[in-house]
Amino acid sequence: MMVPMREEPTRTTTPPTEPADPAATAATGPTAAAGTTRTAAPRTWAVRLVTLGIVLAALNLRPAITSLGALLEEVRDGLGMSGSVAGLLTSVPPLCFAVFGVMAPRLARRFGPSAVVCAGMAAIAAGLLVRPYAGNTAGFLAASALALAGIAVSNVLMPVIVKRWFPDRVGSMTGLYSMALALGTSLAAAVTVPVTDALGGNWQSGLASWALLAVAAVVPWLPLIRERGAAPGAPQPASEASAPAATGSAAQAPALRITRSRTAWALGVFFGLQATAAYITMGWMAQIYRDAGVSAGTAGLLLAVIMVMGVPLAFVIPRVATRLPHQGPVVLVLGACGLAGYAGLYLAPVGGAWAWALLLGVSNCAFPLALTMVGMRARSGAGVAQLSAFAQSVGYLISIPGPLLVGVLYQGTGGWGAPIALMVALMIPQMAVGWLAGRDRTVEEEAAAR
Known part of the structure; x- marks a missing residue:
């Protein structure tokens, strides 16, 4: 049973290898009770x-990608890109997520998760501001990589921060930031073209405008950049209080042999296949609709519909998933919606455009499901950090060829039949490994047993 999203007076027992629970009341005796008066206000603050920082950070985890998808044709013309190079451009996000995401746990141990997320938001702002004015494809890719590096480390650390600060509300908080992520994704897809038109039709200004949202996301993390384990002002056990501030108890936990866990591998492959579908959608779906005869503005709205479906469902699905002993049935439902959407997109891309967008939007909610399973398949905060980095790094490596291959198939065949067939073919193994990843077990158990 998930606990409603509110402050709770319930005491939480913190294992010795875990960071102190920042959301729990630590009063266990007269002395602690007296200390509660001094620490309750800063801890609540x-x-x-x-919570605000999580929401604002999540809003910034996809606009760098979907804003580009809405203006891909204009960017291609402005920078003189071929279809294959544009496919490479849509493959840059998963490549950066794989390369930079694996660094996140080490950075978090050294500087603290909050400091790393704060730096990530600053990197997103800088990259989004610079890339439209780079002047050539190489500069555009380099600035995009800077923004995507910030997204990558934040992607990995979001489940870690949720597990640390809200250990009894993993499903609810995962749903909250998944909703914010979906909202940012759909908002960028829907309004990038109108904003660009309002700014005189200049695609550079339209893309650069999203840097403002990233700047806003930096602010709430600034007071938290020195946080290492427990919440600022929260009382700590004597054993932890005597430890150096830069070394949380989680950092002392022995590293899991994560590669020995079949569940970790299944979750990594599931993450990769759903990411492949998501980045093909974000990078190419608007173009598919435009080539079918839909206007640029309507194509952007259709992409926004696909993404906005994640706003309500990203809150519902994690809460449902945490109540089920096996998340496999949810995986199958989402996969079936994806297969139906791809079939409709091939048979009647214009006539049923809105219906296919709705179905594909439901299918894209495999992402919040994957994030929820990351939090459920590990017992400890340290385990979640390792599993999150492993699953996302493996997953994003797997997803790199997908958008690039779609660009090559599109240019080679001159149509969208072969790319859509590829999307259908990838959905089948996604459903299979998602079923395996949804089994009720933890990576700690599997790593210890092998």
Whole structure:
């Protein structure tokens, strides 16, 4: 049973290898009770600030990608890109997520998760501001990589921060930031073209405008950049209080042999296949509709519909998933919606455009499901950090060829039949490995047993 999203007075017992629970009341005796009066206000303030920071950070985790998808044709013309190079451009996000995401746990141990997320938001702002004015494809890719590096480390650390600050509300908080992520994704897809038109039709200004949202996301993390384990102002056990601030107890936990876990591999492959579908959708779906005869503005709205479906469902699906002993049935439902959407997109791309967008939007909610399973398949905060980095790095490596291959198939065949067939073919193994990843077990158990 998930606990409603509110402050709770319930005491939480913190294992010795875990960071102190920042959201729990630590009063266990007269002395602690007296200390509660001194620490309750800053702790409540910090938790609320973290919640705001999570929401604003999540809003920035996809606009760098979907804003580009809405203006891909204009960017291609402006920079003189071929279809294959444009396919490479749509493959840059998963490549950066794989390369930079694996660094996130180490950076978090050294500087603290909040400091790393704060730096990530600053990198997103800088990259989005610079890339439209780079002047050539190489500069555009380099600036995009800077923004995507910030997204990558934040992607990995979001489940870690949720597990640390809200250990009894993993499903609810995962749903909250998944909703914010979906909202940012759909908002960028829907309004990038109108904003560009309002700015005189200049695609550079339209893309650069999203840097403002990233700047806003930096602010709530600034007071938290020194946070290492427990919430600022929260009382700590004597054993932890005597430890150096830069070394949380989670950092002392022995590293899991994560590669020995079949569940970790299944989750990594599931993450990769759903990411492949998502980045093909974000990078190419608007173009598919435009080539079918839909206007640029309507194509952007259709892409926004696909993404906006994640706003309500990203809150519902994690809460449902945490109540089920096996998440496999949810995986199958989402996969079936994807297969139906691709079939409709091939047979009647214009006539049923809105219906296919709705179905594909439901299918894209495999992402919040994958994030929820990351939090459920590990017992400890350290385990979640390792599993999150492993699953996302493996997953994004797997997803790199997909958007590029779609660009090659599109240019080679002159149509969208072969790319859509590829999307259908990838959905089948996604459903299979998702079923395996949804089994009720933890990576700690599997790593210890092998």
